[in-house]
Amino acid sequence: MTATSAPEAQARPKRRPGDIVFGGLSTASAFSILLILAGVAIFLISEAVPVFGADPAEITGGEGFLSYVWPLVFGTLVASLVAMAVATPVAVGIALFVSHYAPTRVGTAVGFVIDLLAAVPSVVFGMWGFQVFAPKLVPLFIWLQEHLGFLPFFESASRTGRTLFTASLVLAVMILPIITAVSREVFLQTPTLHEEAALALGATKWEMIRTAVLPFGKPGVIGGTMLGLGRALGETMAVAIILSPGVFTWNLIDSGNTTVPAEIALNFPEAAGLRLSELIAAGLVLFGITLAVNLGARAIVNRRAEFSGAN
Amino acid sequence: MSKRIDVKNLDIFYGAFHAVKSVSMTIEPRSVTAFIGPSGCGKSTVLRTLNRMHEVIPGAYVTGEVLMDEKNLYAKDTDPVDVRRQVGMVFQRPNPFPTMSIRENVLAGVRLNSSKLSKSASDELVEQSLQGANLWSEVKDRLDRPGSGLSGGQQQRLCIARAIAVQPEVILMDEPCSALDPISTLAIEDLINELKSEYTVVIVTHNMQQAARVSDRTGFFNLEATGMPGELVEMDETAKIFSNPSKPATEDYISGRFG
Numbered sequence: 151m152t153a154t155s156a157p158e159a160q161a162r163p164k165r166r167p168g169d170i171v172f173g174g175l176s177t178a179s180a181f182s183i184l185l186i187l188a189g190v191a192i193f194l195i196s197e198a199v200p201v202f203g204a205d206p207a208e209i210t211g212g213e214g215f216l217s218y219v220w221p222l223v224f225g226t227l228v229a230s231l232v233a234m235a236v237a238t239p240v241a242v243g244i245a246l247f248v249s250h251y252a253p254t255r256v257g258t259a260v261g262f263v264i265d266l267l268a269a270v271p272s273v274v275f276g277m278w279g280f281q282v283f284a285p286k287l288v289p290l291f292i293w294l295q296e297h298l299g300f301l302p303f304f305e306s307a308s309r310t311g312r313t314l315f316t317a318s319l320v321l322a323v324m325i326l327p328i329i330t331a332v333s334r335e336v337f338l339q340t341p342t343l344h345e346e347a348a349l350a351l352g353a354t355k356w357e358m359i360r361t362a363v364l365p366f367g368k369p370g371v372i373g374g375t376m377l378g379l380g381r382a383l384g385e386t387m388a389v390a391i392i393l394s395p396g397v398f399t400w401n402l403i404d405s406g407n408t409t410v411p412a413e414i415a416l417n418f419p420e421a422a423g424l425r426l427s428e429l430i431a432a433g434l435v436l437f438g439i440t441l442a443v444n445l446g447a448r449a450i451v452n453r454r455a456e457f458s459g460a461n
Numbered sequence: 462m463s464k465r466i467d468v469k470n471l472d473i474f475y476g477a478f479h480a481v482k483s484v485s486m487t488i489e490p491r492s493v494t495a496f497i498g499p500s501g502c503g504k505s506t507v508l509r510t511l512n513r514m515h516e517v518i519p520g521a522y523v524t525g526e527v528l529m530d531e532k533n534l535y536a537k538d539t540d541p542v543d544v545r546r547q548v549g550m551v552f553q554r555p556n557p558f559p560t561m562s563i564r565e566n567v568l569a570g571v572r573l574n575s576s577k578l579s580k581s582a583s584d585e586l587v588e589q590s591l592q593g594a595n596l597w598s599e600v601k602d603r604l605d606r607p608g609s610g611l612s613g614g615q616q617q618r619l620c621i622a623r624a625i626a627v628q629p630e631v632i633l634m635d636e637p638c639s640a641l642d643p644i645s646t647l648a649i650e651d652l653i654n655e656l657k658s659e660y661t662v663v664i665v666t667h668n669m670q671q672a673a674r675v676s677d678r679t680g681f682f683n684l685e686a687t688g689m690p691g692e693l694v695e696m697d698e699t700a701k702i703f704s705n706p707s708k709p710a711t712e713d714y715i716s717g718r719f720g
């Protein structure tokens with residue numbers, strides 16, 4: 151501030167203690183995240199290594215690690231993708247209702263209820279799915295078998311309802327709040343300028359939403375969907391409780407199949423030695439899939455970044 | 462392709478706030494009408510009632526009549542969507558759809574209104590509309606680039622192209638040059654001059670030279686005091702308003718002896 155300050159002092163702006171402390175803290179936080187991630191990766195890889203050197207006959211199933219793990223991966227992916235496919239349209243619908251159709255007070259109330267849904271612990275969803283939801287689905291499964299039984303997915307119907315399909319639907323309910331919340335936020339941020347541009351061209355409300363709101367919100371919706379997918383891929387308790395696990399089958403409405411997290415959770419307590427390594431290796435595969443999903447999502451979001459409206 | 466607008470005893474409200482008081486005026490077809498007046502007197506508000514965009518704001522409503530070739534835009538059986546298809550609008554800030562290319566922006570309105578356009582028909586419409594907005598030569602090689610990548614002045618002309626692509630009867634412009642540099646402003650003013658051979662044009666402007674340059678008729682809006690509703694003080698031939706207005710308030714405003 152004073153006019154007499156030396157030239158060097160001008161070249162090097164004064165470092166204030168506050169800046170140094172907070173700069174240091176935030177840098178340290180950023181690095182600690184990297185450290186933790188690296189630590190987890192190293193743990194998974196080093197513990198999983200014995201599996202890859204082992205005699206295929208010693209692996210569960212007796213045919214090597216790949217044959218052991220792919221049905222688990224299949225179950226995980228099917229359950230998560232079905233959950234995502236069911237949850238996303240519903241979530242986008244709710245988000246549009248809340249942001250553009252409902253009167254403000256109703257919208258806030260609905261948004262609050264959805265947020266409450268996010269606060270339900272997954273064990274509770276698991277118990278509800280097991281006790282209440284699964285039996286209710288049995289008639290639907292029987293109907294599917296009768297009418298679409300020629301498809302491999304609906305070959306025979308479970309009488310308990312504890313199927314991969316049930317688990318998928320419960321997962322869909324579980325990921326609904328996050329997708330809804332993210333979509334609602336981006337829909338609300340649509341610039342009035344663009345909404346009015348569409349209306350002034352003679353768009354109906356739905357056309358306005360299609361021309362201005364949805365394209366603007368698309369990257370956000372994809373982001374929210376991927377967050378949901380990430381949660382569904384890793385979800386353990388609900389699936390472990392609901393699903394009556396078994397070997398691989400195309401049939402989704404009878405017992406059978408399982409997911410990586412459920413397999414790990416159900417077997418980890420008694421596992422030791424090579425079996426433990428197997429489970430950890432399965433965890434490593436899941437880690438890889440989740441990573442790929444997130445990178446893929448980022449790529450989709452960035453691909454049309456120059457059309458995103460962020461500029 | 463262009464229509465006369467008769468406004469009769471129009472009162473405009475934002476909820477409980479009475480924004481504009483009993484406006485009556487006639488807007489001639491194939492001419493440019495300018496609205497001038499101090500900030501907050503309700504020029505934008507009146508303009509937005511001419512295509513029923515006013516009621517988009519929650520709680521906003523009007524009483525009175527706006528007749529377009531004898532048909533009341535505020536009649537019970539008039540669909541605001543139809544009104545807006547006939548009365549296009551260009552906003553103060555250029556607002557091309559950011560998720561669309563230049564080409565898609567031009568076609569946005571047509572896509573809403575009509576059944577499928579053939580590729581050649583839409584190519585033709587894109588060229589014709591961009592020509593009409595004096596933008597064709599600048600963008601013809603990058604029609605698939607995002608509209609938001611253009612300069613502000615080009616974006617505004619893109620918005621004009623988008624508005625004329627649906628072949629409206631009337632074009633409303635709310636301070637279309639206020640975010641632009643003098644050269645872009647000149648380009649838009651030239652364009653407005655050309656547009657009036659086909660359309661009824663209404664423009665809001667704070668720039669009195671601009672009103673004098675582009676308009677045939679000018680309406681002066683004013684408010685007696687803040688919090689009071691705005692009103693139309695007088696409307697006349699532009700030359701008369703700027704040389705020999707009949708109301709002293711107009712005289713004060715245009716000679717800068719205002720407030």
Ligand SMILES: Nc1ncnc2c1ncn2[C@@H]1O[C@H](COP(=O)(O)OP(=O)(O)OP(=O)(O)O)[C@@H](O)[C@H]1O
Pocket residue numbers: 475478480498499500501502503504505506507518667691
């Ligand atoms: N969305 C709104 N809600 C409530 N009141 C509004 C709204 N928009 C404008 N008003 C009020 O209506 C009156 C007229 O506003 P308007 O925007 O029409 O003025 P204007 O003449 O266009 O001003 P400017 O030259 O600054 O653009 C002002 O008192 C303004 O505060």
Ligand SMILES: [Mg+2]
Pocket residue numbers: 504505506635
């Ligand atoms: Mg205004």
